[in-house]
Amino acid sequence: MLVLGIDPNYLSVEFPQTVYANAFNTMEQALLYRHIVPKICWKLQKWLQIGEEKKLSRAWQTFDRFLYERISSRKANMEKKEEEFDLLTAYMAEEEEEEVKEDEQISALRKTDKFLRDTAFSFLGAGNDTISSGLVWFFWLVATHPSVENKILKEIKATIVMHKKEDGERRFFFNTKQANNLVYLHAALCETLRLYPPVPYNHKIAGQADILPSGHHIKKNQTVLISYYAMGRMEEIWGNDCLEFKPERWISEKGCIVHVPTYKFTAFHAGPRNCLGKDKALIQMKMVASAVIGNYHVKVAKGHPVLPRNSIILNMKYGLKVQLSKRSLL
Ligand code: HEM
Numbered sequence: 001m002l003v004l005g006i007d008p009n010y011l012s013v014e015f016p017q018t019v020y021a022n023a024f025n026t027m028e029q030a031l032l033y034r035h036i037v038p039k040i041c042w043k044l045q046k047w048l049q050i051g052e053e054k055k056l057s058r059a060w061q062t063f064d065r066f067l068y069e070r071i072s073s074r075k076a077n078m079e080k081k082e083e084e085f086d087l088l089t090a091y092m093a094e095e096e097e098e099e100v101k102e103d104e105q106i107s108a109l110r111k112t113d114k115f116l117r118d119t120a121f122s123f124l125g126a127g128n129d130t131i132s133s134g135l136v137w138f139f140w141l142v143a144t145h146p147s148v149e150n151k152i153l154k155e156i157k158a159t160i161v162m163h164k165k166e167d168g169e170r171r172f173f174f175n176t177k178q179a180n181n182l183v184y185l186h187a188a189l190c191e192t193l194r195l196y197p198p199v200p201y202n203h204k205i206a207g208q209a210d211i212l213p214s215g216h217h218i219k220k221n222q223t224v225l226i227s228y229y230a231m232g233r234m235e236e237i238w239g240n241d242c243l244e245f246k247p248e249r250w251i252s253e254k255g256c257i258v259h260v261p262t263y264k265f266t267a268f269h270a271g272p273r274n275c276l277g278k279d280k281a282l283i284q285m286k287m288v289a290s291a292v293i294g295n296y297h298v299k300v301a302k303g304h305p306v307l308p309r310n311s312i313i314l315n316m317k318y319g320l321k322v323q324l325s326k327r328s329l330l
Pocket of ligand 1: 122123124126127128130131134193197198199202266267268269272273274275276277278280281
């Protein structure tokens, strides 16, 4: 919804399967494969159009069709001057108004449908599964740590404005200023992302020969694989309680969020190419987390196995099966 202004209607298992959503998942799976096998193997498979690369090409075509349709519908709406908000429309409007004198060729390229497709794909790839993966681990951690759940509830009740609808049902709302006051919830989300970073690993290629702070020599063009998952659980970095889910470690004595350098808390990467959507992600996660926890008690189904899936995004292998019961206290 936020990126393309379209509701894919796939939140409920009863809804029909969405071809585009399936294509997106297939692409993610095939991209994991590219990280595992030597480059020559997947390049050969791509050339011969076999195996994972064949699946990737097909899914790519399906997803491309979907994105191009969205781009032309957004363009048509912009011409009709229809008021709409989504990231793609905002980006396109910005490009139209851009007054920066850049190279004409670059400027023309940035307005092509292909460039818009790549931009929309980056937004979707970066902000779609990452937030949902983080939230699923969060709900599981909260469900298995009742004292954390109680503290979150207490904070929500103290911060958020209740609103009684005409039919008597009560709902709550909050704005971004109030969201900033949800300190404990913010801490619980950061603690979740430390233990279960949605992007569990990353790799970078050295532009120049270098020596890492650890003393390891890196050659030019050598690939370095960084495991954010392992870093979030290292005793040297997080202390001897590193495996415990403790939102309190993020809160100072004065009750504020402790600043943790990005090179220590690496879930959003660090340095010049770190995540551009970090603040947006945390706000969005706070909105969903407080709406769910404030209105429902989440209980994990008995015997449901909770394991990470091998993927470029740290999803749960079998999803999270839960029982929701409506709360009466809010
Ligand atoms: C919990 C949610 C999220 C996590 C854990 C996360 C994590 C990351 C990580 C690890 C990177 C670095 C990737 C790399 O080096 O290749 C990254 C980059 C990026 N993220 Fe996020 N992200 C999240 C949500 C979002 C959202 C909601 C958006 C915006 C729609 C977003 C936009 C971006 C962009 C544009 C980049 C590329 C930055 C660049 O290369 O300069 N992210 N993110």
